[in-house]
Every structure is written in C-alpha cells, then in structure tokens.
Amino acid sequence: MSAADELDPTSSVLAFFASELRRVRLEAGVPQKELARRAYITPSLLCKIESACRVPSQDLAEQFDQVLGSDGHFTRLWPLVIKHAYPSWFRPFVELEAQATIIRSFENQVVPGLLQTESYARAVLEAGPLDTVEELVAARLERQRILRREAPPELWVVLDENVLRRSVGGPAVMREQLGRLMEAAESRRNVIQVVPYSAGAHAGLGPFWVFSFTEGADVLYTDGLFQGQLSADPGEVRTALRAYDLLRAVALSPRASIDLIATVMKDLNP
Known part of the structure; x- marks a missing residue:
C-alpha cells in the first residue's frame, strides 16, 4: 500500500488537496506518469504531491485543472493550502504584509523572508522546530509574489552585517542568497542598507x-521566540520608527551596502 493510499484527507488541507488530486486523476482515467508528463513535472514529484509530502505551486495547481478538466477545482483549493501552511499566529502578519504600501524591516540574524531564495529558506526552516518544512518553504516563496505584482510595496530593509556573514546552508546557498540581495537592491522600489560591525552598538x-498602508494607522510587528506580536499602539509604532531612523543613520549607504554584499559574496568563492 502506498503513502497516498494511507493518507487521511481530514488530517490537513494539504492532505485533502493530495487526496482530491488522486481521486480526480483516477476518475479521469489518467495514469500518474501521464499527468506528470502533461504537467511538465517528474513522476517522483507528483507522487510526493499525491502523498502530501510536497506543496504544489499555484501554476501547478492550474496545470492540474487544465489536464484533468476539473473546472478550477485545484486552483480554488490552492490558496487554502498555502494559508494553512502558516502557523495560525503568523497569518495576520502575512495579510498585513500583502496589504502594505510600505514595508520597513530590520533583521539581525537572517535575510527577510520576502528576499530569501528557496535554498536559503529551506536551510533556515530546517534548523527550526517545525516539521512542515516543505509547506513552509512554499508558503514563504508565495509571499514574495507581492514584490512582482503590478503595484508592489516599497520595501526598506536594514540588515545587521551579521546576516551577510552567517553561513546558512553552506557557501553555495549563501552565494545565491547574496546575489538575490544585490539583485533586489537594484530595484527602485527597494532600499537595502547594512549596519556594519564598525557601527558598534545600535538601536x-x-x-x-513596520507596515504602512494607503489608509489606516501603521502596524508594528516584533519577532519572538514562540510567536510574534502585532501592535498598532501609536507610542510603540513611533518608538519603532525612531529606532528605524537611528538604524538607517548608522547604516552604510545603499551603494556602499551593495559593495559590502559583493565583498562578502566574493569571499565565499571557492
């Protein structure tokens, strides 16, 4: 008996998607290898999707509908799969991030999720306590769609130099990730600055x-050990924005930050 045969469709939204895909495929009389071929994926990947071991992309969900003639069934299911891949406490963050017109971020340990490569995201999540790594990787990459939409938010990122120097996933993963940062920094919608070690203590x-919107008050999100905390308290938001201004004041300029990223990337070359 295969993993797909033993799957409990009520155990998760991903399991329900997987069981529905197998059911519709069998009812349509399409062998697994044939669906894989027509969906332009490997049979092994399709097997993992039908066993709820891998989250499909949105494009793949649409391809399943097209091949199986399922009238948008999997396209409609897909947003639920992604939504429930996030821990419940993190979903409000994702919703606010998608609505924001300006996103200000400070990170002192890892690259912000919006700018992570798939390999880097996987390495970060594998080091964490959750066992739904593949679902979380897919969900994290999905968040990045907001940067590719017609009217993306302005993204302001301040990184501690530690983020560039900390080896996540090994040299090859870090080279790819630093390259992504440099690429993002070239966009006029993004500003990336690095607080160098030479700055010493900082804010x-x-x-x-901090999320800003076309209408309504700014919202602050602070990270925590078990879960983050959202706040729209004007005093707390004002304090956070003051800290952000101080960080930008001691950070390198955007151009000098790109140069530092390039230097660190060069040091990683074999």
Missing part, C-alpha cells in the same frame, strides 16, 4: 517590521 535589539 536594533531584535527583528521588527
């Missing part, structure tokens, strides 16, 4: 984000 005591 960023821990990771935080």
Whole structure:
C-alpha cells in the first residue's frame, strides 16, 4: 500500500488537496506518469504531491485543472493550502504584509523572508522546530509574489552585517542568497542598507517590521521566540520608527551596502 493510499484527507488541507488530486486523476482515467508528463513535472514529484509530502505551486495547481478538466477545482483549493501552511499566529502578519504600501524591516540574524531564495529558506526552516518544512518553504516563496505584482510595496530593509556573514546552508546557498540581495537592491522600489560591525552598538535589539498602508494607522510587528506580536499602539509604532531612523543613520549607504554584499559574496568563492 502506498503513502497516498494511507493518507487521511481530514488530517490537513494539504492532505485533502493530495487526496482530491488522486481521486480526480483516477476518475479521469489518467495514469500518474501521464499527468506528470502533461504537467511538465517528474513522476517522483507528483507522487510526493499525491502523498502530501510536497506543496504544489499555484501554476501547478492550474496545470492540474487544465489536464484533468476539473473546472478550477485545484486552483480554488490552492490558496487554502498555502494559508494553512502558516502557523495560525503568523497569518495576520502575512495579510498585513500583502496589504502594505510600505514595508520597513530590520533583521539581525537572517535575510527577510520576502528576499530569501528557496535554498536559503529551506536551510533556515530546517534548523527550526517545525516539521512542515516543505509547506513552509512554499508558503514563504508565495509571499514574495507581492514584490512582482503590478503595484508592489516599497520595501526598506536594514540588515545587521551579521546576516551577510552567517553561513546558512553552506557557501553555495549563501552565494545565491547574496546575489538575490544585490539583485533586489537594484530595484527602485527597494532600499537595502547594512549596519556594519564598525557601527558598534545600535538601536536594533531584535527583528521588527513596520507596515504602512494607503489608509489606516501603521502596524508594528516584533519577532519572538514562540510567536510574534502585532501592535498598532501609536507610542510603540513611533518608538519603532525612531529606532528605524537611528538604524538607517548608522547604516552604510545603499551603494556602499551593495559593495559590502559583493565583498562578502566574493569571499565565499571557492
């Protein structure tokens, strides 16, 4: 008996998607290898999707509908799969991030999720306590769609130099990730600055984000050990924005930050 045969469709939204895919495929009389071929994926990947071991992309969900003639069934299911891949406490963050017109982020340990490569994201998540790594990787990459939409938010990122120097996933993963940062920094919608070690003590005591919107008050998000905390308290938001201004004041200029990223990337070359 295969893993797909033993799958409990009520155990998770991903399991329900997987069981529905197998059911519709069998009812349509399409062998697994044939669906894989027509969906332009490997049979092994399709097997993992039907066993709820891998989260499909949105494009793949749409391809399943097209091949199986399922009238948008999997396209409609897909947003639920991604939504429930996030821990419940993190979903409000994702919703605010998607609505924001300006995102300000400070990170002192890892690259912000919006700018992570798939390999880097996987390495970060594998080091964490959750066992749904593949679902979380897919969900993290999905968040990045907001940067590719017609009207993306302005993204302001301040990184401690520690983020560039900390080896996550090994040299090859870090080279790819630093390249992604440099690429993002070239966009006029993004500003990336690095607080160098030479700055010494600075205002960023821990990771935080401030979201600004077309209408409504700014919202602050601070990271924590078990879960983050959202706040729209004007005093707390004002304090966070003051800290952000101080961080930018001691950070390298955007151009000098790109140069530092390039230097660190060069040092990683074999």
